[in-house]
Amino acid sequence: MAGDYWLRLFRKRYKEELSLRKPEATSLARSSAFNKHTVELTFNNYKKVSQCPSDLQAANIWNIDETGLSTVHVPPKILAPIGVKQVGSMTSAERGATVTMIAACNAGGGFIPPMLIFPRVNFKDFMIYGAPEGTVGAASPSGWSNDATFVMFMEHFIKFTRPSKERPVIVLMDNHESHISVTAIRLAKENGVILVTLHPHTSNKMQPLDKSVFGPFKTYFNQAANEKLMTPGHIGKPLTIYDIAELVGKAFPIAFTPINIANGFKATGFHPLNENIFSDADFLAANFSDRPLPQEMSTQPDRLLPEESFAQADSLLQEPPVQTDHLLPQESCAQTGNQSTQELAQESSDQAEKSLLNISKTPQKLEPCSSKLITPEIIRPHPKVAPRKGTHKGRPKGKSRILTDTPEKNAIEALKKVKKVGLNP
Numbered sequence: 001m002a003g004d005y006w007l008r009l010f011r012k013r014y015k016e017e018l019s020l021r022k023p024e025a026t027s028l029a030r031s032s033a034f035n036k037h038t039v040e041l042t043f044n045n046y047k048k049v050s051q052c053p054s055d056l057q058a059a060n061i062w063n064i065d066e067t068g069l070s071t072v073h074v075p076p077k078i079l080a081p082i083g084v085k086q087v088g089s090m091t092s093a094e095r096g097a098t099v100t101m102i103a104a105c106n107a108g109g110g111f112i113p114p115m116l117i118f119p120r121v122n123f124k125d126f127m128i129y130g131a132p133e134g135t136v137g138a139a140s141p142s143g144w145s146n147d148a149t150f151v152m153f154m155e156h157f158i159k160f161t162r163p164s165k166e167r168p169v170i171v172l173m174d175n176h177e178s179h180i181s182v183t184a185i186r187l188a189k190e191n192g193v194i195l196v197t198l199h200p201h202t203s204n205k206m207q208p209l210d211k212s213v214f215g216p217f218k219t220y221f222n223q224a225a226n227e228k229l230m231t232p233g234h235i236g237k238p239l240t241i242y243d244i245a246e247l248v249g250k251a252f253p254i255a256f257t258p259i260n261i262a263n264g265f266k267a268t269g270f271h272p273l274n275e276n277i278f279s280d281a282d283f284l285a286a287n288f289s290d291r292p293l294p295q296e297m298s299t300q301p302d303r304l305l306p307e308e309s310f311a312q313a314d315s316l317l318q319e320p321p322v323q324t325d326h327l328l329p330q331e332s333c334a335q336t337g338n339q340s341t342q343e344l345a346q347e348s349s350d351q352a353e354k355s356l357l358n359i360s361k362t363p364q365k366l367e368p369c370s371s372k373l374i375t376p377e378i379i380r381p382h383p384k385v386a387p388r389k390g391t392h393k394g395r396p397k398g399k400s401r402i403l404t405d406t407p408e409k410n411a412i413e414a415l416k417k418v419k420k421v422g423l424n425p
Contacts, residue, residue: 072095221247
């Protein structure tokens with residue numbers, strides 16, 4: 001078995017191609033949900049709505065997403081003496097409060113002012129002091145977005161983008177429960193906003209804001225928070241939710257640049273449209289699950305159960321039946337009693353000599369390789385996890401859909417009415 005010495009030599013041989021990296025924690029739900037089928041569903045819905053308006057431009061393709069901003073920032077890297085193992089940096093507290101920021105940007109590199117949601121019952125105007133010009137604020141007891149705050153953001157979005165039924169815009173967003181609001185969907189449909197949702201648990205790969213904007217924004221936000229704590233007159237004072245707007249005002253213009261925004265849409269394949277933006281290597285993590293797939297995908301060899309894989313391997317590894325016309329001279333003599341051993345041996349050698357002469361005189365064509373390949377997955381399949389349980393709270397299973405389509409809108413309205421009757425009998 002390969003040991004530490006082999007690993008050191010292996011890394012030394014491929015030091016220009018491989019590096020030791022810290023992996024990003026990815027949940028089981030995201031690993032299993034991001035597969036070819038779910039990506040295809042999302043792109044099909046996107047193509048369906050993008051082909052309706054003939055003059056659709058990059059500035060009319062938008063992405064809306066939320067991110068949480070904590071009063072306990074992540075300290076940046078600092079210089080320390082060699083040999084010192086533990087280096088500390090000051091933060092506000094052990095655990096802090098969270099303020100939600102809702103942002104929107106388009107494939108052309110444009111954006112609108114964000115919305116900040118504070119963990120309070122009532123919103124006050126001074127809470128957004130120092131934020132980018134045009135920023136709106138709201139309050140919710142938890143600090144997270146809900147149906148009411150998302151409706152407010154849709155009004156804010158329509159005010160700045162000015163869509164219409166003659167010049168509609170497409171909005172890509174995730175399946176957060178606050179987005180599936182009947183009031184917000186009606187408001188969007190009346191003003192020419194087409195809402196398209198991504199498949200659940202695929203936003204880390206297919207959300208433009210998550211791909212190239214929120215990462216730099218969090219980095220600049222943490223740097224601004226660190227500078228705030230080191231500012232004379234503020235040393236020793238913890239950050240509060242009323243400092244978040246000022247920090248957003250410093251980090252937002254640096255992170256939300258046209259290049260970062262356009263790269264996010266390009267990396268996810270939405271603009272320019274590229275349905276093959278993700279390779280087979282991106283879907284490898286989905287092979288660990290035995291979740292049922294649609295009929296057209298259920299015949300893939302990498303989805304075989306262990307029993308089926310072993311059966312296929314046994315059938316491929318079976319030896320072919322022995323043919324008597326290719327027997328050795330000794331075996332032929334044992335089966336044939338009418339001819340002597342010397343005659344059969346002489347006849348076999350003559351035939352072999354003639355065949356060799358024919359091969360040397362005429363060029364032979366190579367036969368194509370057999371299509372039945374034996375892979376390590378067939379011999380020893382990777383362990384598969386059982387299918388996950390259904391969604392909680394009785395919610396239907398999520399999927400990528402066009403919320404502003406009339407059938408989808410009617411189905412959501414009917415579901416909301418059923419829930420409302422169940423809560424208030």
